[in-house]
Amino acid sequence: MSIAQAGLIAVLFSVGTFLVLHRSLTRIILGIGLLGNAVNLLILTSGSVPDGVPILGTGSDPADFTDPVPQALVLTAIVIGLAIVAFLLSMAYRSWTIDGNDVVEDDLSDRRIAAEPDVDEDFGEET
Amino acid sequence: MSPRSATPRSTILSLTVSGLTPVLVLVAVFVTFRGHNAPGGGFAGGLIVGIVLVLRYLTDGTEAVRRLPVDPIVVIGAGLLLAVATGAVPLLFGSSFLESAIWKVNLPLIGEVKIVSSALFDLGVFTLVAGVVAAILVALAEADNEARRGETGDPEDGGPLDADPLDDDDRAEADR
Amino acid sequence: MTGGLALFVAGPLLGTALCFIVARSQTAQRVIALSVSGAVTVASIAVLVHVDTVGPVTTSMGGWPDAISITFVADRLGALMLVIGNVMMFAVLVYAIGQGSRDERSPWYAPAYLALVAGVSGAFLAGDLFNLFVCFEILLMASYVLMTLEGSDDQIRSGTTYVVLNVVESLVLVTGVALVFATTGTLSMAELPDRLAALPDGVALGLSLLLLIAFGLKAAVFPLFSWLPDSYPAAPSPVSAVFAGLLTKVGVYAILRTQTQWFPDSNRTLLLVIAAATMVVGVLGAIAQADIKRILSFQIVSSIGYMIAGIALGGVAAVAAVVFYIVHHIPVKTSLFLVDGIVEQDEGTSELSRLGGLGRRSGFLAVLFLIPAFSLAGIPPFSGFIGKLGVITVGLDQGEWWIVAVALVVSILTLVSMMKIWTGAFWGAAPDNRPRGVLRHHPLMSTMTWFVVALTLAIVMFAGPIYSFAERTAADLAVAPTATTTVGAP
Numbered sequence: 001m002s003i004a005q006a007g008l009i010a011v012l013f014s015v016g017t018f019l020v021l022h023r024s025l026t027r028i029i030l031g032i033g034l035l036g037n038a039v040n041l042l043i044l045t046s047g048s049v050p051d052g053v054p055i056l057g058t059g060s061d062p063a064d065f066t067d068p069v070p071q072a073l074v075l076t077a078i079v080i081g082l083a084i085v086a087f088l089l090s091m092a093y094r095s096w097t098i099d100g101n102d103v104v105e106d107d108l109s110d111r112r113i114a115a116e117p118d119v120d121e122d123f124g125e126e127t
Numbered sequence: 128m129s130p131r132s133a134t135p136r137s138t139i140l141s142l143t144v145s146g147l148t149p150v151l152v153l154v155a156v157f158v159t160f161r162g163h164n165a166p167g168g169g170f171a172g173g174l175i176v177g178i179v180l181v182l183r184y185l186t187d188g189t190e191a192v193r194r195l196p197v198d199p200i201v202v203i204g205a206g207l208l209l210a211v212a213t214g215a216v217p218l219l220f221g222s223s224f225l226e227s228a229i230w231k232v233n234l235p236l237i238g239e240v241k242i243v244s245s246a247l248f249d250l251g252v253f254t255l256v257a258g259v260v261a262a263i264l265v266a267l268a269e270a271d272n273e274a275r276r277g278e279t280g281d282p283e284d285g286g287p288l289d290a291d292p293l294d295d296d297d298r299a300e301a302d303r
Numbered sequence: 304m305t306g307g308l309a310l311f312v313a314g315p316l317l318g319t320a321l322c323f324i325v326a327r328s329q330t331a332q333r334v335i336a337l338s339v340s341g342a343v344t345v346a347s348i349a350v351l352v353h354v355d356t357v358g359p360v361t362t363s364m365g366g367w368p369d370a371i372s373i374t375f376v377a378d379r380l381g382a383l384m385l386v387i388g389n390v391m392m393f394a395v396l397v398y399a400i401g402q403g404s405r406d407e408r409s410p411w412y413a414p415a416y417l418a419l420v421a422g423v424s425g426a427f428l429a430g431d432l433f434n435l436f437v438c439f440e441i442l443l444m445a446s447y448v449l450m451t452l453e454g455s456d457d458q459i460r461s462g463t464t465y466v467v468l469n470v471v472e473s474l475v476l477v478t479g480v481a482l483v484f485a486t487t488g489t490l491s492m493a494e495l496p497d498r499l500a501a502l503p504d505g506v507a508l509g510l511s512l513l514l515l516i517a518f519g520l521k522a523a524v525f526p527l528f529s530w531l532p533d534s535y536p537a538a539p540s541p542v543s544a545v546f547a548g549l550l551t552k553v554g555v556y557a558i559l560r561t562q563t564q565w566f567p568d569s570n571r572t573l574l575l576v577i578a579a580a581t582m583v584v585g586v587l588g589a590i591a592q593a594d595i596k597r598i599l600s601f602q603i604v605s606s607i608g609y610m611i612a613g614i615a616l617g618g619v620a621a622v623a624a625v626v627f628y629i630v631h632h633i634p635v636k637t638s639l640f641l642v643d644g645i646v647e648q649d650e651g652t653s654e655l656s657r658l659g660g661l662g663r664r665s666g667f668l669a670v671l672f673l674i675p676a677f678s679l680a681g682i683p684p685f686s687g688f689i690g691k692l693g694v695i696t697v698g699l700d701q702g703e704w705w706i707v708a709v710a711l712v713v714s715i716l717t718l719v720s721m722m723k724i725w726t727g728a729f730w731g732a733a734p735d736n737r738p739r740g741v742l743r744h745h746p747l748m749s750t751m752t753w754f755v756v757a758l759t760l761a762i763v764m765f766a767g768p769i770y771s772f773a774e775r776t777a778a779d780l781a782v783a784p785t786a787t788t789t790v791g792a793p
Contacts, residue, residue, distance in 0.1 A: 020471065028467055035474050042478060046485035070484065073433055077477055079170060080440045084470050086263065087447055091463055097270060098456050104463050107533040113591055200410060204323025211316045214309075224309035224364045225373075 005045050012038035025092040025102040029085060036081040040074045141186045151179045159253045160246060169210075169249035173256025180260050189268035192261065199262035206255030213248040308362035308375035308428050311347070311385070312438070315339055315421035322414040332413040333400050340396050340420055344389040347424070351382040355772065361430065374430030376492065379776040380626065384427040384556055387633050390758070391548050392420050394751045398641055399541035401747025402648060406452040406539050415452070419445035419545070426553050432480050432490040435557065439476065439521070443469050446550060449542045450534065458537045465534035468520065476517035483510055492560070499565050511566040518561065522554030524611055525580035528604045532588060535603075536596035536653075540644025543596065547603050548637035552629055555610045562614055563622060563780050574615030575706055582608030582713040589720035595643045595653040595728060598720055599636070602679065605713060606632055612706055613694045620700075622777035624693025627770055631686040631762050635675040638755040642672045645752065646728065648744045655727030662729035667749070669729050674756050676725070680718035686762040689770065 012034050019031025047067030092102045155175035162168030183191040214225040222228075227245040234240050318339030325331040354360060354377050363372040377385070396416060399407050406412055422442025429435035447469075451462035484490055486506055487498035499507055516527070523531040531551070535543045562570065585605030592598045610632075613625035645668060646661060647653050662669040678685035681692075691714065698707040762769060 020467075025463060025467075032467075032470055032474070035471075039474055039477050039481060043481040043484070046481045047488070067488075069490075070481075073480070073484075076433075076437060080437070080473075083444060084473075087444070088466060088470070090263070090266070091451065091459060091466065093267075093270070094451075094454055095459050095463065097274070098459060104467065105460050107461065107464070113593065198326065200323050200326040204320045204326070204414075206320075207316065207323065208320035211313050211320060215313050215317065218310070223362070224313060226364075 005041065009038050009041050009045070012041065023103050025088070025095060025104055028104065029088045029092060032088065033081070033085055036077070036085075040077050040081070043070045043074050043077065046070050136186055136188070144182045144186045148179055148183070151175060155179070155253070159249055162249055163243055163246060169252030170256055172249075173253040174260070176253070176257040177260030180257070180264055184264050184268075189271055192264045192268045195261060195265070199258045199265055202258030203255055203262060204258075206251045206253070206258055208251070210248050210251030210255060213244060213251060216244075308350070308360060308377055309364055311343060311375070311424040311428055312421045312441075314343055314346075315417040315424065318417040319414040319421070322417060326410040329408060329410075332410070336396060336413040336417055337393075337400070339417055340389070340393045343420060343424060344386075344393045347382070347385040347389045350377050351386045354379055354382040355775070373434050374491065375425070375428040375434070376430035377428055379772070379779050380556070380559070381427045383626070383630065383772070383776060384552070385424055387630055388423050388427060388549050388552075389420070391633055391637050391755070392416075392423065392545055394755050395541050395545045395548075395637065395641070398544075398644070398748050398751040399539075401745035401751070402541060402644065403745070404539050404541075406449075406542070409452055411448060412452060415445045415448040418442075419449065421445075423549055423553060427556065430492055432483060432492065432495070434490075435492075436473070436476055436480055439553070440473060442550070442553065443473065446546060450538045450546075453539070461534040461537040464530050468530040472517055472520040475513065475520070479510065479513040479517055482513065486510065492564075496564050507566060508569065511561070511569055514561050514565075515558065515570065518554045518557040519577070520554070522551050522558060522607055522611075523581075523604050524607055525577050525584055528581065528585070528607075531604060532592075532597055532600040535600045536594065540596075540640055540647055543600075544637045544640035544644065547599065547640050548633045551603055551607055552633055555607060555614075555629060558611070559614055559622070559625065559780075563617065568617065571615055571617065574611055575703065578608045578612035578615055579706055579709045580608075581605070581611060582709055586713045586716040586720060590716060590723065593655050593727075595646065595655065595658075595724055596640070598724055599639050599643065602717060602720060603636060605717060606636070606679065608713070609691060609694055609710065612710065613697070616694070616697050616701055616703065616706075618697065618701075619774065619777045619781050621694065621697040622780055623770065623774040624690055624697060626773040626776050627693060627766075628687075628690030630769060630773070631678065631690050631759065634755050634758045634762070635678045635687065638671070638675045638752055638759060639679070641748070641752040641755060642668060642675075645744045645748055648748065655724065658728040659731045660729075671749075671752050671756050672725070672729065675759055676721040677718075678759055680721055681714045682718070684763065686759050686766070689763070689766050693770075 016031045016033075016035035016038055019027045019034065022028060022031070047070040095102050152175075155172040157172075158167040158175060159169050159172030160167075162171065180191070217226040217228070218224060225245075225248075227243055229244075230242045232240050232242060318335050321335050322332045325335065350360065359376060359378040361377075362375045364374070399412075399416075419442055422438050422440075422445055425438030426435060426442060429438050447462070447466050450465055451458050480490065483495070483499075486502055487495060489495060489498055499510070502510075520527040535546055538546065562574065582605050585601050585603070585608060589598045589601035589605060592601060606628075610625050610628055613621045613628065643653055646658065650658055650661075652658065674685065678687040681687040681690075691710065695707050695710055698704070698710070
């Protein structure tokens with residue numbers, strides 16, 4: 001792994017994490033996209049010789065070969081990433097058609113329970 | 128937001144897209160079949176067809192998907208069926224799942240042609256991905272029509288919206 | 304038949320495809336879904352018998368050598384989970400068809416459900432780490448669809464939390480996969496234990512924690528559980544039943560494999576603390592809630608704590624107890640949600656304040672609720688007792704008295720939370736002038752609930768053989784990596 005690759009992965013990871021921590025679903029989706037790219041690059045570097053080529057099509061020294069397995073993994077991960085982003089976008093769109101924004105909201109029922117001081121009393125009465 | 132058919136559209140874009148459509152489809156098929164030994168494959172090809180559909184959607188609005196000859200769900204199913212069945216058929220001959228058979232045929236004029244059973248798999252993926260994009264557009268168009276009809280939309284229509292990406296994932300599993 | 308195991312994924316996916324093609328006919332979709340799910344269930348039982356009597360089965364795909372191909376492996380643990388998972392999914396499918404709720408009538412339901420079957424089966428059979436990840440993705444994607452199929456406001460809101468957190472989990476997992484591959488050069492579950500053991504301690508610790516975070520999020524352990532009680536109640540009852548029974552257990556299954564086989568004897572204290580916190584927080588959450596589904600959801604979290612405790616304690620006896628506990632917990636939790644589904648079908652709500660007197664209206668339903676409820680709390684004659692006893696005995700043997708104390712207190716609190724549902728929904732008088740008749744529901748719903756409850760009773764009756772099977776499973780896990788590559792096909 002070269003420094004440039006490592007730096008790029010680090011930047012993508014940090015920017016992605018920053019975006020995922022937002023409340024707006026659109027930013028979360030962008031963050032997930034960036035994180036996905038970061039992970040894909042990480043997979044790609046995991047078995048590779050920098051500048052090396054996969055086995056097929058060359059007659060050069062085996063030490064220069066790049067392991068082709070990570071490339072297959074990345075291919076799969078990209079496809080999965082596409083499916084997930086598409087799904088999330090459709091959710092954001094749905095959320096937008098329902099209430100005009102794409103903010104990820106709190107668990108309302110949980111809030112209600114927390115705000116209700118007399119939950120235990122209810123329970124006491126009934127037993 | 129998807130374009131409303133009431134809004135005026137760009138004539139230049141319209142003409143370019145209608146001219147480009149056959150070329151892009153050809154490119155998609157080329158990319159799909161070249162994928163056996165070179166970058167490309169059913170997924171990339173299917174996405175190119177998807178781009179064509181999106182472009183048509185941009186130029187023609189919801190009309191573009193209303194004219195679709197088949198229900199995208201069926202296209203998705205056919206693609207998935209072709210892909211998984213190609214994987215499963217070798218089991219009948221005692222080989223392992225997804226194992227590929229290779230035949231070499233001599234055709235007059237063209238010469239030797241290598242036919243690989245995994246090309247069928249790619250074709251299935253191609254169909255599947257194109258179908259998924261079409262299904263997404265149909266869902267968008269439905270939501271769009273609904274929004275234009277007023278606020279009476281039944282929340283039940285959420286189904287098609289979110290369900291589409293599922294199939295990309297199925298193929299992801301098989302694509303490795 | 305060299306490709307047998309691949310059919311557990313390919314079969315349901317073929318079913319998915321057929322369901323899409325016949326999308327216009329709901330009857331056809333139902334027939335396909337039922338027959339595929341039924342066939343997979345029967346086949347999984349055959350695999351279990353074969354694995355127990357003959358030995359592990361390995362299937363490689365694409366005709367490549369084992370080391371570089373996608374592999375499916377059925378060992379005792381995988382086959383056992385496969386059977387119990389598929390039986391549950393089949394029962395819930397029948398139940399859902401009987402209920403015929405709005406989301407079940409969507410043309411996307413049957414395909415998504417079959418994709419879930421494919422994903423769950425694949426996850427239990429995955430023979431390499433990346434394959435496990437892909438199967439996780441299939442089942443997660445199917446679960447996203449099932450969870451939000453109605454597209455209502457509530458579903459989208461809680462579904463967003465569910466999807467985003469699970470996507471983050473997937474990203475953490477695939478990061479772990481990348482790093483495991485970078486450090487060991489393999490992803491095969493059979494080879495990883497040796498390769499990981501050769502790594503420096505710090506690296507191995509980092510990898511184990513990364514995988515623990517990923518699988519822990521899926522299993523809903525203590526700091527990472529908050530998505531579960533938020534999202535499960537929003538899904539329709541049959542869907543949340545199958546999620547509650549199975550999906551968290553897929554995470555536990557992965558933790559069980561990774562922590563016992565790949566990183567043995569590490570993270571013990573951490574896991575014990577996580578287990579205790581998970582148990583306590585889960586059960587306290589359950590007591591605080593006022594809605595059947597939410598109480599049940601928090602109880603899932605609490606039960607996960609018991610499983611993690613057993614995994615943390617380690618050793619054959621503890622792992623055997625965990626395996627038994629998982630086997631018991633899946634039908635128990637599923638049946639509780641199925642009972643809730645019947646209640647909701649008739650009353651239109653699962654909020655305790657709007658329910659009451661159901662016991663008088665349907666004694667059967669009350670019994671159907673009480674059996675798994677007692678079982679979950681660990682009352683002696685029921686199945687939960689045996690699993691908990693196993694974990695607690697090992698805890699005492701190893702001198703970890705505090706985790707035993709926590710487990711016992713949590714058991715009592717679980718019973719308290721169950722009694723909260725009992726008093727709120729089944730006891731007392733109906734809150735307003737509700738109809739007094741028998742609960743209206745489709746007969747398939749109660750039949751399937753009976754079936755699942757009977758299954759939990761069967762687990763008690765055959766506790767001896769099941770427990771000894773669990774012990775053999777644990778011995779497999781302790782001794783050798785799964786299915787060495789030499790094992791041939793059936």
